[in-house]
Amino acid sequence: MNILIKNIDILDLSIDDKVIRNSNLVIVGDKIKSIGDYDKEVNYDKIIDGTNRLAMPGLVNAHSHLGMSVLRNYADDYDLNVWLNDYVWPAEAKLTDEDIYWGSLLSMVEMIQTGTTTFCDMYFSMDKVARATDESGLRGVLTRAITDIGGGGDEKFNDMMDLVLEYKNNPHDRIKFYISPHAIYTCSSELLMKCRDASLDLDIPINIHMSETLKEVKDSMASNNMTPIEYINSLGMLDAHIIAAHCTHITDEEIEIVKDKNFYPIYNPTSNLKLASGFTPIKKMLESGMTIGLGTDGSSSNNNQNMFEEIHISSIVNKAVEMNPKCISAEDSLRFATINGAKALRLDDIGELKVGNKADIVLISLDSPHMVPRYNDVSSLAYSAQGSDVETTIVNGEILMENREVKTLDVERIKYEVKKISEKLMTSR
């Protein structure tokens, strides 16, 4: 399909102005074919009027647990251990593969509606999540989180690797499977090293929770006499590409260890605040040159999948932590949510709107009262914009939402199915 977006302003963080004014963007197939002049002789399958709209790269939600939307607002404002032991884990134990399919689809609808085009998911029943991703039209890095604290590590590792290898050997246009030990506190050193070996052998990244809470750090010191990152370093894991969710409590010494590695911290501001995990040292991480990605985490700790909230909160929280309004900028947060997330997920051809990249594009309406006046689009996107300002969402050259209407998924059916699941969970609570 050929699509021409006419008279459009285009966000380009690599140029001084940050925005290319009144341009044109042509999509051919799954790629951006041109930006600027366009061939007027071509019969485009679709022409979109870009007037009073801003094209930006689709957002990259680099850490979530999509299926957890079935537990949105199920249990809040508890201590972490109570929340997990008394609510989340017992409820998760009741979820079927189909439940996770529908929950993932609900999260996907939210992402399409709020401008996320690529996500990294870590959960269970990942063959179902792959089916949902395929149907949604979104781009997904899928990871089946494994643990062996309860035993059964070999079997889980093999199940995970079956999916990893299936998708490595039969590449899907939009879906990749990565390796995912859940965390250092739920995996033995043997399992972590098996994951490392597989990652290096197959050249496939690892997705892991890392230093999310102070308890994790203290427990690691008690068990290993090392901080979490020192510990995974001691296991040789830093030779691999690591997508490190959270890193709330990364230390100065750890930043020194990882800053020149393929180690990508994924900042989850809402979840870290809501679960009282703490404040991520973003200023130091930025100064070290680390490539920071951004994520929502699951909807049980967020409680939605709206990356515009993460951009907003990430752009302001650390200013107060440091009592310095210049320690992080609106542009930093937009980078987290676009090009940095792409690098973290090792997807080279998304995250920026440039010729040859995949056509993962979001059109933002500039029509809302809160987007007026228009002095500075970078500030507008970080500080004023809402997920509801996303008008059109395009992934891989396919229009997933146009004028707020989701095209690829049956939104009413998905809401209906998730309501049924919630009734089951409440009855048995």
Add this chain to the structure above:
Amino acid sequence: MNILIKNIDILDLSIDDKVIRNSNLVIVGDKIKSIGDYDKEVNYDKIIDGTNRLAMPGLVNAHSHLGMSVLRNYADDYDLNVWLNDYVWPAEAKLTDEDIYWGSLLSMVEMIQTGTTTFCDMYFSMDKVARATDESGLRGVLTRAITDIGGGGDEKFNDMMDLVLEYKNNPHDRIKFYISPHAIYTCSSELLMKCRDASLDLDIPINIHMSETLKEVKDSMASNNMTPIEYINSLGMLDAHIIAAHCTHITDEEIEIVKDKNFYPIYNPTSNLKLASGFTPIKKMLESGMTIGLGTDGSSSNNNQNMFEEIHISSIVNKAVEMNPKCISAEDSLRFATINGAKALRLDDIGELKVGNKADIVLISLDSPHMVPRYNDVSSLAYSAQGSDVETTIVNGEILMENREVKTLDVERIKYEVKKISEKLMTSR
């Protein structure tokens, strides 16, 4: 006008369930006439179907500078002094009364669209803001901030009092004028005491910025050898009803001084984070029993007028500050934004949906994917909801927005006028 809202769930934080299920609400004139059964013999002027909607009290934005929307995204990420001296104040000096009228209207549109029904404004050209408030249909506490660091205190005081007395002597249904010395660092002790005397004589509250930044506290110590609240206490101001915007750096000793007074701190989480002012000690303030209100502050430091963002951010930030997920709840934040704001503004007949109160009502659509499933509406409203979920906004029994369509204001004209003002400001920058 008689309005019947049928089959509606109603937020009621005073009951254990927090929500009255499948009820009916009747509005007669400007008041809530009944909740529950309704008279089927009456010919209602309008019947609204409440199915899959939640009625909640209209939100109270207890601190803003509405006219500053003309400076939204005009200057961000600067040190506070640079921001004020080099950008905000020079730009404000160029604003005409008409500019402030249009800017205030733009903020009012945003508030109507995101569920705010009452605001407290502190700015200039307040006769124009009163005109805008009258036209918008919103309920407003208006305050003309005065200073005398540049002299002219008497004249400004008299101008302010003209408006205060005009509205005291000729009450407007939705508009009140309160007394407003801008801050202790912009007003002499003489001016502050004149404001105190007028407040006590006329029984009219005072609206003042209070302990917003550490600099304010340090300067007060240097000048007065007292903290800001100790200082206003020494001037006898705590005998008055005080609406105290910010209180970011309120101390334990100050909390003891004010906790049993008519002293109402107004928390502005986004502004405090974005301007790097710091973290307000909400846990201690809650424990002391203080009635905390919530505000957006102006759109130059927010950068919008969406109280759902303030509810969300206020509900999660202090959890991380205290590393305690239970130190503030979703319900606390909803109270800040409704009944507490009403008390802070000394408006006894709003902030709760109960019979006899003014009909200031917001209908929230429960239809958005991010509002599904529905385990806990209080959590949903604080953690998942978006301003765009507000479907209908009613103030004083008048429908200001229905199905997202603003009825009282010409939104396109207002955007057009504000764009023109922004062009003027950019040309002369």
